Amino acid sequence: MSNIKKAFENGKAFIPFITCGYPNIATSEEVIKTVARNGADLIELGIPFSDPTAEGPVISHANLVALKNGITTDKVFNMVKNIRREIDTPFVFMTYANVVFSYGSEKFISTCRDLGIDGLILPDIPYEERDEFLDICHKYGLDLIPFVAPTSKNRIATIAKASEGFIYIISSLGVTGEREKITTDISDIVKVIRENTDVPCAVGFGISNPEQAHEMAALSDGAIVGSALIRKIDEGGEKMLENVAEFVKEMKQAL
Amino acid sequence: MSEKRGRFGIHGGQYIPETLMNAVTELEEAYNRYKDDPEFNAELKDLLNNYAGRPSLLYYAEKMTKDLGGAKIYLKREDLNHTGAHKINNVLGQALLAKKMGKTRLIAETGAGQHGVATATAAALFGMECVVFMGEEDTKRQALNVYRMKLLGSDVVPVKSGTATLKDAVNEAMKEWTRRISDTHYCLGSCMGPHPFPTIVRDFQSVISKEIKEQCLAKEGKLPDVVMACVGGGSNAIGAFYNFINEPSVQLIGCEAAGRGIDTFETAATVAVGKLGIFHGMKSYFCQDEFGQIAPVYSISAGLDYPGVGPEHANLHDIGRAQYVAITDDEAVNAFEYLSRTEGVIPAIESAHAVAYAMKLAPTMDKDKIIVVNLSGRGDKDVAAIARYRGEDIYE
Numbered sequence: 001m002s003n004i005k006k007a008f009e010n011g012k013a014f015i016p017f018i019t020c021g022y023p024n025i026a027t028s029e030e031v032i033k034t035v036a037r038n039g040a041d042l043i044e045l046g047i048p049f050s051d052p053t054a055e056g057p058v059i060s061h062a063n064l065v066a067l068k069n070g071i072t073t074d075k076v077f078n079m080v081k082n083i084r085r086e087i088d089t090p091f092v093f094m095t096y097a098n099v100v101f102s103y104g105s106e107k108f109i110s111t112c113r114d115l116g117i118d119g120l121i122l123p124d125i126p127y128e129e130r131d132e133f134l135d136i137c138h139k140y141g142l143d144l145i146p147f148v149a150p151t152s153k154n155r156i157a158t159i160a161k162a163s164e165g166f167i168y169i170i171s172s173l174g175v176t177g178e179r180e181k182i183t184t185d186i187s188d189i190v191k192v193i194r195e196n197t198d199v200p201c202a203v204g205f206g207i208s209n210p211e212q213a214h215e216m217a218a219l220s221d222g223a224i225v226g227s228a229l230i231r232k233i234d235e236g237g238e239k240m241l242e243n244v245a246e247f248v249k250e251m252k253q254a255l
Numbered sequence: 256m257s258e259k260r261g262r263f264g265i266h267g268g269q270y271i272p273e274t275l276m277n278a279v280t281e282l283e284e285a286y287n288r289y290k291d292d293p294e295f296n297a298e299l300k301d302l303l304n305n306y307a308g309r310p311s312l313l314y315y316a317e318k319m320t321k322d323l324g325g326a327k328i329y330l331k332r333e334d335l336n337h338t339g340a341h342k343i344n345n346v347l348g349q350a351l352l353a354k355k356m357g358k359t360r361l362i363a364e365t366g367a368g369q370h371g372v373a374t375a376t377a378a379a380l381f382g383m384e385c386v387v388f389m390g391e392e393d394t395k396r397q398a399l400n401v402y403r404m405k406l407l408g409s410d411v412v413p414v415k416s417g418t419a420t421l422k423d424a425v426n427e428a429m430k431e432w433t434r435r436i437s438d439t440h441y442c443l444g445s446c447m448g449p450h451p452f453p454t455i456v457r458d459f460q461s462v463i464s465k466e467i468k469e470q471c472l473a474k475e476g477k478l479p480d481v482v483m484a485c486v487g488g489g490s491n492a493i494g495a496f497y498n499f500i501n502e503p504s505v506q507l508i509g510c511e512a513a514g515r516g517i518d519t520f521e522t523a524a525t526v527a528v529g530k531l532g533i534f535h536g537m538k539s540y541f542c543q544d545e546f547g548q549i550a551p552v553y554s555i556s557a558g559l560d561y562p563g564v565g566p567e568h569a570n571l572h573d574i575g576r577a578q579y580v581a582i583t584d585d586e587a588v589n590a591f592e593y594l595s596r597t598e599g600v601i602p603a604i605e606s607a608h609a610v611a612y613a614m615k616l617a618p619t620m621d622k623d624k625i626i627v628v629n630l631s632g633r634g635d636k637d638v639a640a641i642a643r644y645r646g647e648d649i650y651e
Contacts, residue, residue: 050549175430
């Protein structure tokens, strides 16, 4: 059992996603600290990948810019090490299977434990392929966070029964990115999850404003926000960190 | 060979987002239901024979054989199929399957444009909607094929992300599939991606080796000694190899694109320079950096310009059943010109990679040996690019 449980003990969980190294390492380090200090219950740290097939245009772009500016897996680890001196908010890494696999899954996951990372989110690892990562995650005390999608249907019960950490509910078909309206019946999905597990669930993909965050968190245990936060970073300016802080506070309050 | 959950040795698998899992399961179930269905197979055979023009010729390249002075060279003329390449074999199979599944829309990725054209063709024939994703770089290299797809009634989406080539087209097609699953079949063009695609594509392409076997026995009274084919994702090669995998006397050789050379960064020779990884739904070999970032590969051939290789090829390499060799741009262009001049057959620049290796290997073999080169496609689409390679300022 990891620290992820704690993230869901302070009311509905606000879970921001941040692409490490975007737009550069120094800035993303400050953004992560700011987000942690202003109400994030759990932070999803994205390790950039050259071909992020689950991401929409905003996060895809962030991945490529971060890579262009020199981020590597080792540099992400170093950055997290620095952040951990000041911040004890639970962290999970979100990245693609090849980033973990190519580093050496055991070396990657044992480093995660040393850095105080509580879980892994791998969007290209479905239930059927999880064993090769799950066993190592358990060895080092990390949770492997499963996904449930609007198309999961008969799979939800199986995934929920085997879940740990939290369940990431994908709000809509397609890739990450803001949506005007989320049309999936989240409450139906949550109902099946609740029937099969006590593990909390949070909704992501397409949540861009406090109203949507409130609506999604009301149906589940938390809300995950990625692209909208990257937009705050992109708006930039001298007050960027203040704007990010304000956005996180608003989101957490809205839940 | 184990095919449990689509594994070929350690390769293959289903490394895809949860959103797509039920879609690939539905596809697998449908495929298992129809693959041995006599009615389905009769329909497919009719399409292959009466629409695509199968069986394709096994042509004895006598002048080439005499010129090289070694093994007898046969060309399996997939270039003579309707739409000019082997791609139609797989596309007709998948489109028919999609129709049986009640899908009304096909999406596809394309590199050189051959698979895109084949998919657009099948969509026109079946009255289905069609959207083809093509790297922007490739839309320039193969402008004529873009227009051809539009002529056939398809939309072509130029992909600007990443390296704007084949891998990025696959990324975008996969993303599009996650957006719209219920009415859409992703008609994947090579023996790659998540299970069941590598198996489905191989089965639909295996007609190539089935015919080679029958034709070679009829003409020569024995099996070929060597079968060779170019390998990007590897669909024409797996089609040419499949019925010979259990014939140990037949040597199988895949010809990868070395680009400017395997000791440069401008290469697409995955087996030669790649390492084991997980990408595009499969475990296989990929060109990548030390942190697993997929490498920006290069080849003069848009169809071989892909950083991975199908999982069955990765396994055939592991177990030593097939050899994979790397052919440079220069060698391929020379072979392109040589075959045109010698046999009056203009090969696709992809297929010219296999011709190039035959030119190296044949002179080292006895005259009673037989090489079959799978001529996967015709080269009309490449003429302008080859002219430019030779310094002539020709545009389509």
